[in-house]
Amino acid sequence: MSFFSKSIVGLDIGTSSIKVVQLKQTGNQWGLISMGMAEIPKESLEAKNPDAQRSILVETIKRVFKESGVKTKKVVTSLSGDSVIIRYVKLPYMTIEELRGSISREAEQYIPLNIDQVVLDFQILGETQEDGQRKLDVLLVAAKVDVVDQHLVLLKAAGLTPMVIDVDAFALQNAYEVNRLEPGEETIALINIGASLTSINILEGNNTRFTRDIPVAGNDFTKEIQKEFNLKFSEAEELKKSHGAISMEEDDFSLSTVSHKDDRVLRMSDVMTPILNKLLGEIRRSFDYYETQARKKTVERVILLGGSARLKNVNRFLANKLGIPVEHFSAFRNVEASKNVDAEQMTEKEYHMGVCLGLALRQAES
Numbered sequence: 001m002s003f004f005s006k007s008i009v010g011l012d013i014g015t016s017s018i019k020v021v022q023l024k025q026t027g028n029q030w031g032l033i034s035m036g037m038a039e040i041p042k043e044s045l046e047a048k049n050p051d052a053q054r055s056i057l058v059e060t061i062k063r064v065f066k067e068s069g070v071k072t073k074k075v076v077t078s079l080s081g082d083s084v085i086i087r088y089v090k091l092p093y094m095t096i097e098e099l100r101g102s103i104s105r106e107a108e109q110y111i112p113l114n115i116d117q118v119v120l121d122f123q124i125l126g127e128t129q130e131d132g133q134r135k136l137d138v139l140l141v142a143a144k145v146d147v148v149d150q151h152l153v154l155l156k157a158a159g160l161t162p163m164v165i166d167v168d169a170f171a172l173q174n175a176y177e178v179n180r181l182e183p184g185e186e187t188i189a190l191i192n193i194g195a196s197l198t199s200i201n202i203l204e205g206n207n208t209r210f211t212r213d214i215p216v217a218g219n220d221f222t223k224e225i226q227k228e229f230n231l232k233f234s235e236a237e238e239l240k241k242s243h244g245a246i247s248m249e250e251d252d253f254s255l256s257t258v259s260h261k262d263d264r265v266l267r268m269s270d271v272m273t274p275i276l277n278k279l280l281g282e283i284r285r286s287f288d289y290y291e292t293q294a295r296k297k298t299v300e301r302v303i304l305l306g307g308s309a310r311l312k313n314v315n316r317f318l319a320n321k322l323g324i325p326v327e328h329f330s331a332f333r334n335v336e337a338s339k340n341v342d343a344e345q346m347t348e349k350e351y352h353m354g355v356c357l358g359l360a361l362r363q364a365e366s
């Protein structure tokens, strides 16, 4: 059924850019009606007070809607980072009504925030027996009230109506499901390397079993380049995007893979590699936690996305160090483009669009 859901769009307000995706469903097939992405002018953002910052975001949201031709005002958006807390917990068995009544009391011990200052939601994932007792597997989601409020104020100022506020991690899971070639029970990690955050989702089949956001991502690469070459942030950003790469020991990097007359490529690699190693350390810690404590299964494959997955050799670096296959996620593999969508833009931006695609897919459920 999609009487009014048809016109819902996914809106991903990232820290570096804002993305929009509008989908149409025909039977089992998804079609891309429109998509867009607009950079948030970072330097202008830094200089301003919160009100002025909000109006820059509002301008950027309006711009991306205008440029992509999306007329709809109903949106599905998301929260991420430390404004949301996601926990997989086991609770004593009770009915859903009982749980609804007692959720804040039950959640209190798992949520490291004052329970009066969060918006709580939950989902019952299943039932298990533990020590002869019936237990519920419950997914808890808590978001800080003031963050949700600010988010709503921003959307309102942009003239939009929020239908659902999702969480990046769940949106990624939805996006992944639509793009799987065949269903299976394989354990994979979706790693979304954005501008300020890297999110890790470990999935068994279609179920997320672990999720974590790490505050190491593209901006950290850019800041190192900025220091190394004494540039403005935006200049360092451009240099990274046009010539950035991680050098691999097995390549004779200085001679072959990149043809640059200067040593900027190597210097960039030298300053970015420690950041990538830091990220690798956090990824390993997450995998270890999942593998030993949580489920006693191992991550078999990594699926990489986010704008920073475009950095040359990041996939090879991670594959070498983790010792498992790392492949890129094509957000639109199973999504057919309508003729208004620019095919080149679709390919260029697809690593950025995972979360946004997942948000747009919510229309199927609403």
Ligand SMILES: Nc1ncnc2c1ncn2[C@@H]1O[C@H](COP(=O)(O)OP(=O)(O)OP(=O)(O)O)[C@@H](O)[C@H]1O
Binding pocket: 013, 014, 015, 016, 017, 018, 193, 194, 195, 196, 197, 198, 217, 218, 219, 222, 237, 240, 241, 242, 244, 306, 307, 308, 309, 310, 311, 312, 351, 352
């Ligand atoms: N060609 C490229 N090479 C390297 N990095 C790139 C390239 N293109 C984009 N990036 C980086 O990708 C990042 C933006 O990715 P993305 O759009 O996924 O982030 P975001 O959603 O805005 O951020 P976040 O999710 O952290 O809030 C930026 O740090 C940008 O520098």
Ligand SMILES: [Mg+2]
Binding pocket: 014, 015, 194, 195, 355
């Ligand atoms: Mg993002």
